[in-house]
Amino acid sequence: MVFSSEHLQSRLTSIKELERLKTILFNFGISDISVIVYLRRPAELANSLYATAIRSGSLLTSPPPPKDNYFNNICNHKNTIERFASVFGPESIVPRIFRKNDFINESIINDINYIIGNKCIDEYTIPSDANRSISKLGLKILRNINKKIPVFIKNKPNPLRMDVVNYVDKYFSDEKYIIQSSLYIDYDIEFISSDTWVRDNYFPHKEDIFSREIPLKNKKIIQENLILKK
Template sequence: MHIGTEKTATSTLQKFLFVNKIELLKYGCIYTTSLGKYNNRSLPVCAYASARRDDYTKNRNINSDEALIEHQESLVASLAKELREAVDDLGPNLTAIFSSEHIQSRLVSIDEVQSLHDLLKGLGFTTIKIVIYLRRPADIANSLYSTSIRSGGVLCAPPLPGDGYWDRICNHELTLKKYASVFGAGNIIPRIFDANEFVGESIEFDFLSVIGVGEPACFQPVERENESFSSVSLAVLREVNEKIPRWIGGRLNPCRGGLSDYFKADPELPKYTMMAQRYTEYDKHYTASDEWVRLNFFPERDVLFSRRVPVYRESCITLLERKRVAKFISRVWKLQQKELLIMRAVRRRLRRIRKTSVGCDSVAVSLMVRINRIIYFCKKSSRGPKPYKGNAGIVYSMLGSPAVTPAYQSLVEIAEPRIDQWLFRLFEKDESPFRNEYFEAEVAYIKDTMTNIWCAKQAELIEVYSEIFNLTGRDFRFLERF
């Protein structure tokens, strides 16, 4: 059972195990998927105390103890079925592989860890080994900050060491003691998260060597997952998160959608690094914990982790410039995402009506009225040169009809010149004293992100409008003429 920790290439390892699950069967191993396709995220949920609530339960509208217990019973039944089928195929001496970093980070008490142990024993497992990769706490905090922003967070920097959830992941002494007390110290296999110390310089092959399975050449490699973001990407996304929060009133914000997915890692830019002072604070806070781990599990090492502090690099884009970029992105996204949600609802209704063949003409007429109003608004907003009042001018001038050519490259050709013009106006004053060799790369990253967001949402709108017109039997060409 691979339990993490978080920010130790867990997504890459899980994808590797899933992609190679057929090869693993040759060695009598099954990588379970009933509790999650790649990440067995639902496995720790099976051991939650009945009163536990977190993002998992919130996303699934599990709001009562009874609802959580019912959900847990369903999960356990699915896992039991998968294991029975595996035993029928491979025999009783199979090895099941579980992987989820949330086992370590979400099971907060020894009682919950004990519940997980009892669950696995109840399913018939006789021997349970725990594999955990340990990373320098300061590096974990640095990487966790990136994840928090991509998940909709608005923190300006990683919190001070000792903060609740972050401490649970960074305090390796506490983790190892907790799992050793339940599963037995002899069943705990800690590994140092360092590519230079991995077998084959790969966490995938290192894990295979730990469980004693196969030759690396027999397994299909996978691409790295969750590459590190740059300072500018996190800074802009953080500002966008404030304008389009992930949660509203305890529920997922429908207008947010997959916004974070459009912010990508850029190999041309240096990775985000928190300030040297915060690195030092984390190293100092977890010195005793790291030393306990070294003495009990790695006595041959002089130190558990390197204490080298990476170079801190501030973004070349000022705070005011980032706020303006975030305002632009947020306006474009909200306008298009709201319209997309509305038209998807219309499309669903039309699909249902089409199945029954009742009332399609009246719906089509009312729909045409609505679409013509949208077109009129877009046409009126984009007619002639407009002054740049904040961001509204460029936003509305770009919001032409969704029925412009469906070719994505054509959308890019429409968007890029206008975004170039907007960025030129933004940066022409050269307000930042931090302009350096990365400035042009950061501006290019912002431009690509803004272009991709606008074009992707326009392409989605085109697809929805096209199907709507097909469902209503109306001629789509009049929109193309506009």
């Protein structure tokens, strides 16, 4: 059985919570457990987390600094691995680099099936990527919508939201939003010791587990910045 959820990392932040998860799995008869954890460059994680936050109704104008508790928990891969290893055992941890070139056949679906030993992957119909990258202008528009039309009203979903996020995703996804270069550097510096620990313990053949290149804002993003300034 494959049980996949990013909330296992972001929400279960204590040993006690993970021990409860382990007990629940054991009660279902699941005792042979492998923890497959996909590791992404912290700056890229911050970029993605921020876009997700805006989609979920946040009013943040930019990603928080790397010491923010929520972002720090998700970006500190050493802490994540040690936390899960302390409950499920070091031998259960299977770290993977979240990068297309590192996936088996450049597919995360193929990659997971390879790890779990599923040899029937060739019989599957692999769906196309569904995730859309939202642009800076799209995030700006959606953030302003969040101010006027909140996601929840009295703890209930706001019916006025309907397909707002899907609409913005559809028409403002030409160029991916990229956090400012200074934040890229801040996140790289903050988690370099964590990343180095992961490399030394699981990927000693790699010089670095992540690219340290700072993405350049292309012409489309520069044009959007000019629109925002107006």
